[in-house]
Amino acid sequence: MLRKWVTYFALILGTLFGVTDSASAGHVENGEVTKPIQFGLTAVVVQDNLRFLDQWSQYLSDKIGHRVEFARRKSYREVMDLLDSGRIDFAWICGYPFIKKRDPEFIQLLSVPVYAGRPLYHSFIIVHKDSPDRVIEDLEGKVFAFSDPESNSGYLFPQFLLASQGKTLERHFRQTFFTYSHAETIEAVAEQVANGGAVDSYIWEYLKEKRPALVKNTRVIKKSPAFGFPPVVARIGADPKLVQKMRNILLGMSRDLEGKKFLAGLKLDGFGESPPELFDGIRDMAAMTRKALPWANAAERKKNEVAAGKE
Amino acid sequence: MKLCLRHLSSLSVKFALTITAVVAGVAFTTGAVIVTLDWQHFHRELESKSLLLAHSVSITAAGDILRNDHWSLFKSLKKMARKGTGERRENGIITAMIIDPQGVVLAHLQPNENPLGMPLALNDKTEERLLDSAKKFRTPGTLNGGFGTNGFLEGIVPILSDEKLLGFVRVRLSYRELILKAQRSAMIILGLTLALVVLGSLLGAAISRRITKPLTAMTQGIEALGRGELSDIKPITVRNDDELGILASAFNKMAKEMAEKKSLEEQIAVSEKLVALGRISAGVAHEVNNPLAGLMNCIDTLKEHPDDPELVERYLPLLDKGLNRIKSIVESLLIELRIEEAHGTDNSSSLDDLRDIVESEINGRRIDFIWENHLGDDVLINKRRVQQIVLNLLKNSVQALHDKGTVTFRTFRDGNFVILEVSDNGPGIPPEFRNHLFDPFFTTKQNGTGLGLWIVYRLVESMRGVIEVESEVGGGTQFQVSLPMMNVST
Known part of the structure; x- marks a missing residue:
């Protein structure tokens, strides 16, 4: 009885002083969760099925015993900032931000999804189905769509492709823009707003089933080598018990019926464990791009910062 | 009859047409005004719609342009185009675009034809003109891109950031939907107008029928009056107390009075006939009775003295004279019957036979007899009838002259009439006799029967002719008989 009153009092105080922050990570106090556990989502998954995500977060909440909420942000940069500031504990990000050097490092690898039997995916360079272009070189002087400036498949890979030929994006293409969503990149190419685009193969295949009318207007002209699938990461400062719990839940999804249902919805085989070295390919590609175009990279970084600061 | 009816029916048609024309005129004018107002209303609606849509895009456009975020610009165009999707999945948006102040495409709903970062594709002069006009806009406004179903209206909103021009939303x-809307309402209005016109003409026809029906009946009634069919006229139904009703009842009253008058006249004619018959009977009785009394006396005397030869010798001529007089009276009365039976026709020179009879009647008196027959031989006459008319008139004239004077007979053709003229310079007819000239047994002569002119009158009447008398006391007398050519030979 007394404990209940204390809780109420704390809640009222919290409300009065604005302590409650919906974006902050969940805390465990005396075995009770006062705030939901925040799980950051990015463009690596298709986020337009709200009901599915609500049900999945409910599943995670039930498993973990605390309320789990998905925090959706437009860009990887924003989600990384949320992790950095400690306002979220978990996030599903891209391999490119994962391999970026941070000092001090604030994320750790939690799990890597298994897609088509492997924790790997590709970057697709796509054009409109009626386009005469066969290779990325054909797109010279045309409009190209990227997903996110910190996306591996949606930005780093095409940049690398051109950099290896000594070309920069700015000079190769007449116009480029970021859609901050692989789905929208496909849309931009399908609508012919962009002549070409770089997308995540997983998203492209996923949408090929879910929105065939859209995807069938595009054609893949270049498939990248396999890269480590966008990983789920945890904040280093998060409660280790919670992190372990989350890891176990994700890994166990492929073993329980309900979990399988969500995996099927995501078109994934499961969440598995992979070493960080899985992402060395991306790391090497980033290094090579930087080396090939040191000046371009600096300029690019500056531009990305402007773009990311948009919201 | 036909002419009159046509006139009336044209009057009724005129009424109906006039009312129809008035109704049609009013309805069409009203319709045209409504259609025009409708069009203006729709046009204003379309203008504000285009501006509203352009505005909805321009709100976020400035930031996107500054950030070079072409995808967001395109998406806002796309959203705007989807927003307009109405119940008929037709928003009327032909295209939409965001261009920079130089006309370079920042976003376009048809990205294929209008690639990003390229100057706007200008396919024709209209497009160039529109772009030039659009570039001058500094406040939101609209431009017209031709009319008709391929015409369009362009809402243009300049994108300004801190008073710096960044581009335009177009x-x-x-106009297709607008035109369809206007056509729909025009069709409805046209339908209503036509319905009104039909109603108006029906009303007009009813009114004109209501007005002209009594008029037609009256016309037919008047025509019947003209033909003398007084008893056959049906009274016109009087419905209202208006002018037509008054006219109809006045006509009914007139027709009734005329019918009454006619029957009265017929009664009078019958009684006049009876009176004339009575007079004739009385005349016959009197005229026959007079000689009869003398004859009876003679026969009585002869009975008493059968052996007196002197008496027989003295009385026989008296008996003869009395019987002759009775015979002549009866002959005169029967003359009409005899003439009726006579059918022989002859040419007009047969009249000349009369000259000798008249000459013998003059019998050496100092009377000049002038005979002028100007009828051609081609004119055929009923010899017995015409001779009887001329002879009776000439005898009267000769007897009127006593011892000296002039008698003239002229006959000639005047149009469709044969004129017979008998004149003398005798003492004339005293005024008090003039009204009784043609009465039977009216005579001023000692031995006259009073039947000569009566017979002339009956003959002329039987041939549908006219007899005119001009007479002046002391100045002579002229009888002129006009006989229609068509009857003169029958």
Whole structure:
């Protein structure tokens, strides 16, 4: 009885002083969760099925015993900032931000999804189905769509492709823009707003089933080598018990019926464990791009910062 | 009859047409005004719609342009185009675009034809003109891109950031929907107008029928009056107390009075006939009775003295004279019957036979007899009838002259009439006799029967002719008989 009153009092105080922050990570106090556990989502998954995500977060909440909420942000940069500031504990990000050097490092690898039997995916360079272009070189002087400036498949890979030929994006293409969503990149190419685009193969295949009318207007002209699938990461400062719990839940999804249902919805085989070295390919590609175009990279970084600061 | 009816029916048609024309005129004018107002209303609606749509895009456009975020610009155009999707999945948006102040495409709903970062594709002069006009806009406004179903209206909103011009949003809406709307309402209005016109003409026809029906009946009634069919006229139904009703009842009253008058006249004619018959009977009785009394006396005397030869010798001529007089009276009365039976026709020179009879009647008196027969031989006459008329008139004239004077007979053709003229310079007819000239047994002569002119009158009447008398006391007398050519030979 007394404990209940204390809780109420704390809640009222919290409300009065604005302590409650919906974006902050969940805390465990005396075995009770006062705030939901925040799980950051990015463009690596298709986020337009709200009901599915609500049900999945409910599943995670039930498993973990605390309320789990998905925090959706437009860009990887924003989600990384949320992790950095400690306002979220978990996030599903891209391999490119994962391999970026941070000092001090604030994320750790939690799990890597298994897609088509492997924790790997590709970057697709796509054009409109009626386009005469066969290779990325054909797109010279045309409009190209990227997903996110910190996306591996949606930005780093095409940049690398051109950099290896000594070309920069700015000079190769007449116009480029970021859609901050692989789905929208496909849309931009399908609508012919962009002549070409770089997308995540997983998203492209996923949408090929879910929105065939859209995807069938595009054609893949270049498939990248396999890269480590966008990983789920945890904040280093998060409660280790919670992190372990989350890891176990994700890994166990492929073993329980309900979990399988969500995996099927995501078109994934499961969440598995992979070493960080899985992402060395991306790391090497980033290094090579930087080396090939040191000046371009600096300029690019500056531009990305402007773009990311948009919201 | 036909002419009159046509006139009336044209009057009724005129009424109906006039009312129809008035109704049609009013209805069409009203319709045209409504259609025009409707069009203006729809046009204003379309204008504000285009501006509203362009505005909705321009709100976020400035930031996107500054950030070079072409995808967001395109998406806002796309959203705007989807927003307009109404119940008929037709928003009328032909195209929409965002261009920079130089006309370079920042976003376009048809990205294929209008690639990003390229100057706007200008396919024709209209497009060039529109772009030039659009570039001058500093406040939101609209431009017209031709009319008709392919015409369109363009809402243009300049994108300004801190008073710096960043570009323009252009949203192009088709007139098609507007025209369809206007056509629909025009069709409805036209339908209503036609319905009104039909109603108006029916009303007009009803009114004109209501007005002309009594008129037609009256016309037919008047025509019947003209033909003398007084008893056959049906009274016109009087419905209202208006002018037509008054006219109809006045006509009914007139027709009734005329019918009454006619029957009265017929009664009078019958009684006049009876009176004339009575007079004739009385005349016959009197005229026959007079000689009869003398004859009876003679026969009585002869009975008493059968052996007196002197008496027989003295009385026989008296008996003869009395019987002759009775015979002549009866002959005169029967003359009409005899003439009726006579059918022989002859040419007009047969009249000349009369000259000798008249000459013998003059019998050496100092009377000049002038005979002028100007009828050609081609004119055929009923010899017995015409001779009887001329002879009776000439005898009267000769007897009127006593011892000296002039008698003239002229006959000639005047149009469709044969004129017979008998004149003398005798003492004339005293005024008090003039009204009784043609009465039977009216005579001023000692031995006259009073039947000569009566017979002339009956003959002329039987041939539908006219007899005119001009007479002056002391100045002579002229009888002129006009006989229609068509009857003169029958």
